[in-house]
Amino acid sequence: MLTLTINGQSRDVDVPEDMPLLWVLRDHLSLVGTKYGCGIAQCGVCTVHVAGKPVRSCQLTVGDVGTRAIVTIEGIGSTPNGAKVQKAWMEAAVPQCGYCQAGQIMSATALLDANPQPDDADIDAAMAGNLCRCGTYIRIRRAIKNAAAKSA
Amino acid sequence: MADTQFAQSDAYLSALIREVRSVPPAGVSLTMGRRTFFKLAGASAAGLVLGFRLGGTAFAAETANVDEPDGKDQAMNAFIRIAPDNTITIYSKCPEIGQGIKTSFGVIIADELDADWNHVVMEQADINPKVYGSQGAGGSTSIPHAWDQLRQAGAGAKAMLVAVAAGQWAVDSSQITARDSVLTHAASGRSATYGSLAVAAAKMPVPDPKSLKLKSRADYRLIGKRYRGVDDPKVVSGQPLFGIDVQLPGMVYATYTKCPAAGGKVRSFNANEIKALHGVLDAFAVDGTGMMVEVMPGVAIIARDTWSAFQAKDKLQVDWDLSEASRDSTSQFSAEARKQAANFPQKPDDNIGDVDKSFANAAKTVEAYYEYPFAAHVPLEPMNTTAHWHDGVMEMWVPTQQPDRGLPIVAKVAGIAPEKVVMHQTRVGGGFGRRLVNDYACEAAAIAKRVKDPVKLQWTREDDFAHDFYRPAGYHQFKGAIDKGGRLDAWQEHFITFTADGKKEASGANLTDNLRYSIKAPNLRRAKTMFPLRIPTGAWRAPGDNAQVFAAQSFMHELSLASGRDHVEFLLDAVNRDVPELVPKDRTVNFSPSRATGVIKMCADKAGWGKTLPKGSGLGLAWCYSHAGHVAQAVELSVDANKRIKIARILVVLDVGPIIDMAGSQAQAQGASTDALSTAMGLKINIENGLIQEQNYNAYPILRMPFAPMTIDPYFIQSDNPPTGMGEPAFPALAPALGNAIFAATGERVRQLPLRDLGYSLAV
Ligand code: FES
Ligand code: FES
Numbered sequence: 001m002l003t004l005t006i007n008g009q010s011r012d013v014d015v016p017e018d019m020p021l022l023w024v025l026r027d028h029l030s031l032v033g034t035k036y037g038c039g040i041a042q043c044g045v046c047t048v049h050v051a052g053k054p055v056r057s058c059q060l061t062v063g064d065v066g067t068r069a070i071v072t073i074e075g076i077g078s079t080p081n082g083a084k085v086q087k088a089w090m091e092a093a094v095p096q097c098g099y100c101q102a103g104q105i106m107s108a109t110a111l112l113d114a115n116p117q118p119d120d121a122d123i124d125a126a127m128a129g130n131l132c133r134c135g136t137y138i139r140i141r142r143a144i145k146n147a148a149a150k151s152a
Numbered sequence: 153m154a155d156t157q158f159a160q161s162d163a164y165l166s167a168l169i170r171e172v173r174s175v176p177p178a179g180v181s182l183t184m185g186r187r188t189f190f191k192l193a194g195a196s197a198a199g200l201v202l203g204f205r206l207g208g209t210a211f212a213a214e215t216a217n218v219d220e221p222d223g224k225d226q227a228m229n230a231f232i233r234i235a236p237d238n239t240i241t242i243y244s245k246c247p248e249i250g251q252g253i254k255t256s257f258g259v260i261i262a263d264e265l266d267a268d269w270n271h272v273v274m275e276q277a278d279i280n281p282k283v284y285g286s287q288g289a290g291g292s293t294s295i296p297h298a299w300d301q302l303r304q305a306g307a308g309a310k311a312m313l314v315a316v317a318a319g320q321w322a323v324d325s326s327q328i329t330a331r332d333s334v335l336t337h338a339a340s341g342r343s344a345t346y347g348s349l350a351v352a353a354a355k356m357p358v359p360d361p362k363s364l365k366l367k368s369r370a371d372y373r374l375i376g377k378r379y380r381g382v383d384d385p386k387v388v389s390g391q392p393l394f395g396i397d398v399q400l401p402g403m404v405y406a407t408y409t410k411c412p413a414a415g416g417k418v419r420s421f422n423a424n425e426i427k428a429l430h431g432v433l434d435a436f437a438v439d440g441t442g443m444m445v446e447v448m449p450g451v452a453i454i455a456r457d458t459w460s461a462f463q464a465k466d467k468l469q470v471d472w473d474l475s476e477a478s479r480d481s482t483s484q485f486s487a488e489a490r491k492q493a494a495n496f497p498q499k500p501d502d503n504i505g506d507v508d509k510s511f512a513n514a515a516k517t518v519e520a521y522y523e524y525p526f527a528a529h530v531p532l533e534p535m536n537t538t539a540h541w542h543d544g545v546m547e548m549w550v551p552t553q554q555p556d557r558g559l560p561i562v563a564k565v566a567g568i569a570p571e572k573v574v575m576h577q578t579r580v581g582g583g584f585g586r587r588l589v590n591d592y593a594c595e596a597a598a599i600a601k602r603v604k605d606p607v608k609l610q611w612t613r614e615d616d617f618a619h620d621f622y623r624p625a626g627y628h629q630f631k632g633a634i635d636k637g638g639r640l641d642a643w644q645e646h647f648i649t650f651t652a653d654g655k656k657e658a659s660g661a662n663l664t665d666n667l668r669y670s671i672k673a674p675n676l677r678r679a680k681t682m683f684p685l686r687i688p689t690g691a692w693r694a695p696g697d698n699a700q701v702f703a704a705q706s707f708m709h710e711l712s713l714a715s716g717r718d719h720v721e722f723l724l725d726a727v728n729r730d731v732p733e734l735v736p737k738d739r740t741v742n743f744s745p746s747r748a749t750g751v752i753k754m755c756a757d758k759a760g761w762g763k764t765l766p767k768g769s770g771l772g773l774a775w776c777y778s779h780a781g782h783v784a785q786a787v788e789l790s791v792d793a794n795k796r797i798k799i800a801r802i803l804v805v806l807d808v809g810p811i812i813d814m815a816g817s818q819a820q821a822q823g824a825s826t827d828a829l830s831t832a833m834g835l836k837i838n839i840e841n842g843l844i845q846e847q848n849y850n851a852y853p854i855l856r857m858p859f860a861p862m863t864i865d866p867y868f869i870q871s872d873n874p875p876t877g878m879g880e881p882a883f884p885a886l887a888p889a890l891g892n893a894i895f896a897a898t899g900e901r902v903r904q905l906p907l908r909d910l911g912y913s914l915a916v
Contacts, residue, residue, distance in 0.1 A: 015457075016430065023459035027405065032397040033390020035581075036458075037532050038613045042849040045532060073390030086388040093380050093815040096823050097250025098387035098394075099532040099581030105388060124858035124916060131849060133532045133582050134250050135826025137860035139819070 002062060006031070007075025017063025021055075022046045024062045025072060033073035033102050037131070044130030045099065047106040048072050054110035056129070073102035081112040081147070088147035096134035104130050108144050117148055159653030161444035165589065165621065165690050166659040226350035228309035229358070230283045231261055231302070238333050238347035240267050243277035245284040246294045247553055248383065249583035250823075251879040252816030253294050255382045257302055259812055263374040264306025264367060266330035267346070274382040279555045279575040287556040289580075290588050290691065292779040292877025295812065299874055307364040312356040316349045331373075369810060369872070376870075378815040383579060393579040395551030398538040400606040404433060407461045408595050408609060409468055410450040412618055413842030414687055416477035417449040421470040426453060429467065431460025438598055444621070444688040446565050446594045454603055458610050465612070478686035478842030482526060482625065485683055489627035489648040493521050496629075496646050497679040502668065504733045505675030507633075510642035514633035516714045522630070522703035524905040526837040527623040528616075528844075529692055530852065533581020535592035535611040539600035541566075546573045546600065550593045551580040558590030566597040573597075584827075585691035589621050614847045621690025622837055624650050624661040628703040633675070638715040640708075640726045643673035650689065651682035658689045664696035667704055669736050669743045670777045672729040687839060693827065694880035697778040702832070702905060705774035705888035710901065719892070720756045720773060724749055727775075742873070747782040747807045750869050751775060755784035755805040758867060765896075768792070769800070772893025774885040781881030782807040785825065787893040796915040797894070797907075802829070802864040804882050809875040811868050820878035821866035828886035830855030834908045859914040 004011050006029065013028050025031040025048070037043035039058050046057040049071040076082030085108050095101045104127070111118055111126035118126065123144055132140070225233040225241065233241040242261050248254040258274045261267075281287055286297050310330055317335045318325035321342050329336050336343040346353075386393050411417065418437045426435040434454040440447035451470055455461035511517055538549040546566050552558050555575050563570040580587060596609040611619075626649055633642035645663075652658040663678065692698060712722035727748045736743055752775050756762075759771060768790045775784040788800040804821045811817045834853040838845040846852045866882075891902035894912070904910060 019457075019459045023457060027457040027459070030399060031390075032392050032399065035394075035532075036396065036534065036610075038849050039462075040613075040848055040850065043532065077389055089388045090380055090384050093378070093384070093819060095250075095381055095384055095387045096252070096819055097531070097533070097580065097582040098381075098383065099250075101387050102390045120862075127857040131532065131854055131856065133530065133584070133827075133854060135823035135830070135855070135860075136819070137826065137855075137857050138822055138862070138864060140857070141860075141862075 004065060004070060006070045007072060015062060018061050020058050021060045021062050021065060022057040025057065031072050031074055035099060035102055044107060045103040047103040049106060049110060052113065054107050073106060076106060076109055079109065082109045084147045084150050085109045085112065088143040092139045092143040092146065094136050094139040094143050096136055100130060100132045104132065104140055112148060118144065161688060162652035162659050164445050226354035228312060228354060229305050231305040232265065232309045234346050234350035236347045238345045239271050239273060240333060241273045241275055243275050245277045245287050247289040247555060247577055247580050249289050249553055249580040251289065251820060252381060252813060253289060255379050255816055256295065256812040257298065258382060259374050259379060260302040261306040263372055264303045265310050268332040269374055271333060276577045279559055279577065281556040288554045289583060290553050290585065292880045294877060296780060296874060296876045303366050304361045304364055307366055308359050308361065311359045311364060312353040313346055313349050315356050316352040317344055376811055376814060379813045394533055394581050395549060395578040396533055396536045398549040398578065398608065400538065400540060403606040403608055404603060405455050405458045405461045406599050406607050406609045407453050407465045408450050408599065409465055409470065410448050410619055411472045411477055413474060413477035416472040416474050418451060419471040419473050421451050421468060426464050426468060429464045431456045432464045436602065441565060445589050445591055446561060447598050452599045454607065462612060480685060480687045480839050480842050482839045485625060486523065488683065492648060492681055493627065493629035493646060497681055500677050500679040502676055502678040504731065507642045507644050507675045507677040510633045510675040514641060515636045516634040517631060518710050518714045519631045520707055520710055520903060522628040522706065522903045524626055524699040524702060526625045526839065527692060527831060527835050528620045528837050528852065529584040529586035530616055531582025531584055531586055534613055534616045536609060537593045537596035538606060538608040539596040540606035541600040544572055546597055548573065548593060548596065549576045549578050551578045551587065552590055552593060553580065553583045553587040554590060558593050561590055562593055562597045565594040566601055584693045585695065586620060588691050617847050618844050621688045623692030623698065624658060624689040626699055630707045632707065632711045634711060634715045638717050640673050640711055642675035643671055645678045647678065647680045649680055649682055650685035652685060654684060657682060658685055660689050660691050660695045662696060664700060665741060666697055666777050667700055669734055669741060671704060672726055672731045672734050674729065674731050686842065694778050694883045697776060697884040701776045701884035702887035705776065705885060706891045706902065709892045720752060720761055723752055723775065742780055743777045744782065747871060748775060748777060751782050751784040751805045751807050754867060754869060755786050755803055758805065759786035759788065759803050768897055770893045770896025772889045772891065772896055774888035774892060776885040778884050779880040780876035783881045783885050785885040785889040787889045789893050789897060791894060791897045795912045797912055798915040799861045802861050804864065805867045805869065806881060807869040807871050808878060808881060809873040810870050812875060817868065817878050818866045821882045822864040824882035825864045825886050826855060826860060828883045829890065832887040832890055832905055832907060833914055834906050836906050858916045
């Protein structure tokens with residue numbers, strides 16, 4: 001039995017330690033907002049925060065999480081930047097199919113947490129790991145800038 | 153045997169593409185007039201919409217059945233429920249795949265209903281084509297197909313509410329006005345909410361759709377404004393929405409492994425080893441139906457969670473019978489096409505005027521060879537379906553573009569009557585044409601019949617790359633003639649493509665009618681050569697057009713240069729050429745030279761056509777008629793010494809009639825342009841000895857944020873034609889506009905995709 005801290009709550013799970021955090025969240029904790037897209041750190045749809053840093057949860061085994069706090073898309077709205085980013089996303093009508101957007105929002109929030117006023121190059125660097133097959137990048141960039149403007 | 157089955161699968165897909173492509177001619181009511189009105193019988197515990205048709209003599213008896221207890225939501229028809237608190241629930245009948253239909257359909261109904269949009273709740277309808285008619289999402293046809301039906305549903309419900317108020321107030325219904333879910337009689341100062349009238353209204357006779365007066369454009373209150381996607385609050389907070397998010401009590405998880413070379417069969421596999429693995433509950437071989445669009449042979453692994461199933465899949469060893477498997481090779485196709493390009497076939501498909509005479513008398517002739525590769529769809533949500541075989545019913549949750557077409561096929565595969573299949577629609581994490589095929593739903597049904605619990609079939613990303621219905625490659629040898637007046641005089645095209653059945657083109661591999669009508673040369677000759685192909689092909693966003701327009705409109709630019717005339721002037725002349733043989737006889741084709749002229753002119757104007765650009769910079773333009781839309785695109789860019797392309801801006805001008813949701817339409821225009829840039833720059837599927845070489849996104853470089861253009865400006869000419877779809881038209885003209893811009897900047901002609909094969913890349 002492992003004990004994880006997820007979105008401020010303590011959760012017990014009975015899974016092998018080598019299971020990626022992604023599948024623990026989705027199949028064992030009913031937190032399906034974190035998505036599966038590639039399984040090899042290429043698409044970013046599985047992005048969560050571990051100890052405040054954006055992490056591809058398909059690459060992190062649950063045994064390696066330890067006591068570090070996990071935040072998922074389901075909990076990000078409770079953080080100040082997460083709430084701002086979600087609001088900016090809706091105002092800019094960012095989503096198309098929406099499948100990549102949980103990961104995009106987790107990466108964007110981590111960017112603002114580390115850098116409240118990112119420029120275009122900062123946005124490129126922080127968001128390069130998140131694919132959007134629908135091509136919503138223009139509105140993602142705008143939404144991040146709008147959210148940053150509200151932080152100021 | 154095997155060949156027949158390949159051909160059958162392909163025939164199914166080809167028919168599907170034809171069906172989803174056709175757009176109704178203007179002014180024809182598609183559904184209500186003929187189908188009659190219907191009501192919603194109520195919602196079962198499972199949230200299932202049970203519908204039946206109303207009409208004629210059965211009408212009275214059936215209305216009696218649909219009475220809801222007072223104080224509950226009242227069903228006005230299969231699309232609309234009204235609650236006492238004035239909340240209006242609207243059912244979207246078609247799949248939401250990112251094209252924004254769940255929002256647009258709601259806006260169309262709510263506008264006719266004069267509903268208060270702030271209190272509309274959108275829900276996904278379940279699958280029942282008897283009630284809803286077509287319930288697919290493909291070919292950009294959802295809007296044109298449903299336009300009349302949805303407006304009539306809204307107007308019909310409003311008429312029932314008005315009839316009740318007129319009776320209660322003893323006034324003429326013509327004196328009652330509707331706005332924001334409230335009816336008002338101005339003269340007496342009376343008003344009532346829809347919610348307060350719904351119980352009585354639901355009992356009113358359903359009006360004859362022909363008696364309904366629909367709004368004219370000037371009366372629209374909701375259509376044409378900007379909307380946030382109705383599911384966006386759930387999307388941004390990670391609520392369950394997609395097929396992959398479905399969870400049921402006691403659910404188990406499955407993978408399905410097919411032969412990496414299409415058509416291979418299972419001889420045996422290491423069953424004992426697999427079944428002994430941690431978390432694995434069962435493993436078995438499935439014979440399948442042998443049809444690519446249904447179930448091909450493979451091995452199912454059932455496990456307690458996805459990870460255990462994936463781990464076991466990694467350890468799976470299958471002895472494949474490859475005797476009937478594909479040995480296709482794209483490098484061979486490419487080499488062979490180049491060799492055969494010059495051998496123009498004896499028997500042309502199109503033959504107008506006298507091409508040979510035109511070539512003999514021409515002021516100039518131009519020849520060029522174009523080629524583009526196979527491509528995969530790979531939407532970001534991998535294929536999946538949850539199925540539960542219980543009580544003689546196959547209950548399914550399917551992220552699909554064609555649930556209505558999938559349902560009977562699933563029934564056939566499961567060996568049950570279609571009435572015994574209950575299909576729930578989920579939000580779909582991208583379609584692009586991949587999910588027009590319901591193969592993964594059929595596999596889930598076949599597996600579910602052998603598992604007592606609900607089971608979620610989950611494809612890996614590698615499965616998705618290996619078992620797609622690919623966009624076929626194509627090879628075009630062109631020869632064109634310019635007459636002494638500098639006009640396009642002849643167009644000859646040898647199209648080298650693929651066949652699954654040895655007779656006609658494989659699905660998605662035919663030269664599109666769009667191009668046939670819109671390349672207006674007075675002397676025109678086309679013929680094709682077809683290579684046999686075992687790998688399945690299908691509809692990929694803007695099928696055919698997505699690559700053929702690149703070849704045709706790049707060559708058109710070459711011809712304009714040979715003519716010595718301005719490209720835009722040359723295009724406008726060609727589009728408006730009077731060639732009687734090229735006037736569409738098919739009434740479903742709405743190609744219009746004047747609409748084409750409108751978008752080309754506006755695009756040139758907005759792009760600053762003719763302006764002087766610095767050395768190394770270029771402006772390119774192209775246009776297309778695709779999926780009922782008339783579109784022009786322009787790209788302004790610069791290219792450095794290392795062939796790095798910096799996009800300055802992209803413009804897209806569309807005439808798709810009136811816009812329903814401006815924000816959603818802009819998103820489609822930007823998204824399709826981005827997808828087209830991504831595909832033109834980098835996407836290519838290589839096949840060797842029947843094996844797809846690209847296995848995941850690391851080998852298939854979909855465009856990422858640092859390379860995304862900073863501006864893509866969409867413009868709409870909102871002509872008075874019936875509205876048509878936005879999912880596809882903004883794709884095809886981007887690649888030729890890009891190639892033409894590269895030529896303008898560098899003098900180097902792009903005749904091959906993807907551009908990365910020619911050494912080009914995008915600058916950050
Ligand atoms: S699923 Fe983790 S990066 Fe794609
Ligand atoms: S919105 Fe569809 S993948 Fe990004």
